[in-house]
Amino acid sequence: MPRVRGWIEVDESHCKGCGLCVAACPQDVMHLDPERLTSQGYHPAALKSEGCTGCGICAIVCPDAALTVFREVIAPQRQATAAAA
Amino acid sequence: MTTPQVQRQIVYRRPKALNDVPTHYCPGCTHGIAHRLVAEVLDEMGVIEKTIGVASVGCSVFGYNYFECDFVEAPHGRAPAMATGIKRVIPDSIVFTYQGDGDLVSIGMGEITHAAARGENITVVFINNAIYGMTGGQMAPTTLPGQKTTSSQNGRDVKRMGYPIRMSEMLATLDGASYVVRRSLHDPANIRKAKKAIRTAFEVQHQGLGFSLVELLSTCPINWGMSPVEALKWVEEHMVPVYPLGDYKVSPTVAALRIR
Ligand SMILES: Cc1ncc(C[n+]2csc(CCOP(=O)(O)OP(=O)(O)O)c2C)c(N)n1
Ligand code: SF4
Ligand code: SF4
Ligand code: SF4
Numbered sequence: 001m002p003r004v005r006g007w008i009e010v011d012e013s014h015c016k017g018c019g020l021c022v023a024a025c026p027q028d029v030m031h032l033d034p035e036r037l038t039s040q041g042y043h044p045a046a047l048k049s050e051g052c053t054g055c056g057i058c059a060i061v062c063p064d065a066a067l068t069v070f071r072e073v074i075a076p077q078r079q080a081t082a083a084a085a
Numbered sequence: 086m087t088t089p090q091v092q093r094q095i096v097y098r099r100p101k102a103l104n105d106v107p108t109h110y111c112p113g114c115t116h117g118i119a120h121r122l123v124a125e126v127l128d129e130m131g132v133i134e135k136t137i138g139v140a141s142v143g144c145s146v147f148g149y150n151y152f153e154c155d156f157v158e159a160p161h162g163r164a165p166a167m168a169t170g171i172k173r174v175i176p177d178s179i180v181f182t183y184q185g186d187g188d189l190v191s192i193g194m195g196e197i198t199h200a201a202a203r204g205e206n207i208t209v210v211f212i213n214n215a216i217y218g219m220t221g222g223q224m225a226p227t228t229l230p231g232q233k234t235t236s237s238q239n240g241r242d243v244k245r246m247g248y249p250i251r252m253s254e255m256l257a258t259l260d261g262a263s264y265v266v267r268r269s270l271h272d273p274a275n276i277r278k279a280k281k282a283i284r285t286a287f288e289v290q291h292q293g294l295g296f297s298l299v300e301l302l303s304t305c306p307i308n309w310g311m312s313p314v315e316a317l318k319w320v321e322e323h324m325v326p327v328y329p330l331g332d333y334k335v336s337p338t339v340a341a342l343r344i345r
Contacts, residue, residue, distance in 0.1 A: 013100070018113030018313045040107065045114060059097035060273045064108065065116025065124075069096040074089045 004076040006054020010045050014066035017042030021067065022060035027051045030058060087149065095236050100124035102133045102153050109147055113313020115270040115303040119212055120151055122280045123181070123223030126287055136179040137171055137217070139164040144184035144218040144305075162193025165200035168207040169227040179290060181208040186227040187217040193344050194226075197256070201296050208286045209298040211252065214305040215324060222308030226250045234308070249296035249327060253300045257333035263295035265334040269312050275330075279313055284344060302328055 008030075015038060022030045031048040036066060038044050045058070045066070054071030102124035102341040109115050127133045127139055138147055142161035149156030159167040164182035172180040189211050191198050193218040200207065215225040216234055223236040225281060227249050252266045263285055268279035284295035300325050304316035 006096070013105075014107055016112035019311055020113055020317070023314045042112065054094075054096050056096040057273050060276050061118070063110065063113060063121070064178075065099040065103055065117070065121045066096045067086055071094045071096050073092045073094070075092070076089055 002073050004053055005074065006052040007039065007070050008045075008047060008052065008058060009068040009070070010070070011066045012036075012038040012044045012082045014064040015041065015042060015044040016064055016066075018063065020061045020083055021045050024057050024061045026055065027053060049052075057081060091261065096225065100128045102127040103149055103268055104153055105148055106169075108258050110144065111305075111307045113304070113306050113316065114216075114218075115301075116212060118209060118270045118276060119183075119279075119301050119303060120148070122276070122283050123183070123210060124152060124317075125280060126284045127179075129154075129284065129295070130179075130287060132179045132287070132291070135177060136181070137175070139168045139171070139180065139182040139277075141182065141184040141188040143188045145185060145212065147185050148183050150159045153238075162188050162191070164188070164193065165196045165209065166207075169203070169205045172205060172207050172283070176206075179208070179287065180209060181290075184212065185251075186211070186213045186215065187219075187225045190226040191289065196255045197298075201256045201298070202259045204263065204295045205218050206293055206295055207288055208290045209296075210286075211284065211298055211300045212303045213252070213300055213324075213328065214303040216248075216305050216306075216307055216308050218305045220225055221307070227252075227328075229323060230305045232253070234329070236321075237301075250326060253298070253328075253333045256298060261296055261333050262298070263301075263336040264289045264297040264299075265343075266332045267300040267302070267328060267330050269320055269325060269330055270304070271302065271317040271325075273332065278330075285339070285342065288341055288344055290344060292342070294342070295336070300328075302330075 033046040034044040140148040289297040306316040
């Protein structure tokens with residue numbers, strides 16, 4: 001089985017700490033970072049733990065287009081897949 | 086030993102059709118989602134260079150600052166009239182208006198109705214948040230029965246203040262209208278459907294099929310006195326029953342449209 005790892009980047013010039021992404025994340029791996037303040041004075045969204053799948057749902061609900069979502073699919077080599085199957 | 090193959094993908098990135106400017110919208114206001122969806126559609130269709138937006142009066146009055154296309158600002162309610170002129174003079178352009186419910190249903194009721202009746206080949210993005218956002222949360226023609234606003238402090242009393250106007254249903258009765266639908270921005274599945282409708286509306290114009298309008302149920306957390314997340318719930322529980330989602334007018338030529 002290929003493994004999937006995702007991560008996000010938050011553009012702090014756009015994020016307003018509204019929390020819509022945090023509420024929508026199906027993996028519950030986001031929070032508003034209490035340690036950071038944006039130049040507009042908001043606590044920006046951030047990943048708080050492992051487990052992001054790169055599903056992109058946070059970006060779909062973000063009103064400020066502050067999120068870039070990445071995904072890495074790690075597939076075992078073909079030979080190994082064939083052997084496993 | 087096997088070396089794993091690593092494939093990196095960008096699942097989502099900010100659309101190019103949006104300027105790199107922070108918006109003035111309140112945190113969590115879904116005006117921003119509507120902007121993003123319009124920008125994504127303009128990117129996908131590759132039409133940003135020939136698009137002209139018409140901003141209205143309301144919170145989206147500064148809309149012209151946020152898109153990478155040309156923009157003009159219309160007097161309150163008059164965006165469809167201005168869009169009519171632009172589209173008729175530059176027929177190859179893609180012209181859209183972006184209007185709130187105060188702008189479109191109240192002072193601009195005449196302009197939108199006649200633009201639809203004339204079958205103007207323009208696209209209207211209509212944001213229904215059941216209130217006048219910009220001016221401090223007064224009652225709009227779209228305010229729900231019983232809804233408290235700064236000018237209906239005990240709740241909208243329909244006996245005295247009238248009933249909400251369902252604009253999509255009304256416009257759909259006009260022969261000139263080709264595509265009139267209502268969608269909502271309250272959760273990811275509905276946001277996806279909203280984007281598809283916006284894409285269809287712009288395609289209708291692109292192919293010269295006539296007047297298109299997408300009504301989007303949207304939030305105003307600040308004037309509703311709610312958190313952004315509570316406001317989304319309020320749309321789902323209170324607005325959708327009064328403003329049912331659906332396709333109110335899809336002309337036969339539009340129904341035959343195939344979009345990749
Ligand atoms: C001729 C005129 N009348 C009244 C106003 C005041 N005014 C500004 S915005 C607005 C209503 C905006 O509400 P809406 O269109 O729902 O947009 P929102 O701010 O909720 O996005 C009004 C009445 C004005 N600017 N010009
Ligand atoms: S991409 Fe999906 S899993 Fe990752 S933070 Fe966003 S919503 Fe959560
Ligand atoms: S939805 Fe967007 S603006 Fe709101 S907290 Fe998340 S990243 Fe920030
Ligand atoms: S006043 Fe309401 S509609 Fe206007 S930006 Fe704020 S939340 Fe959005």
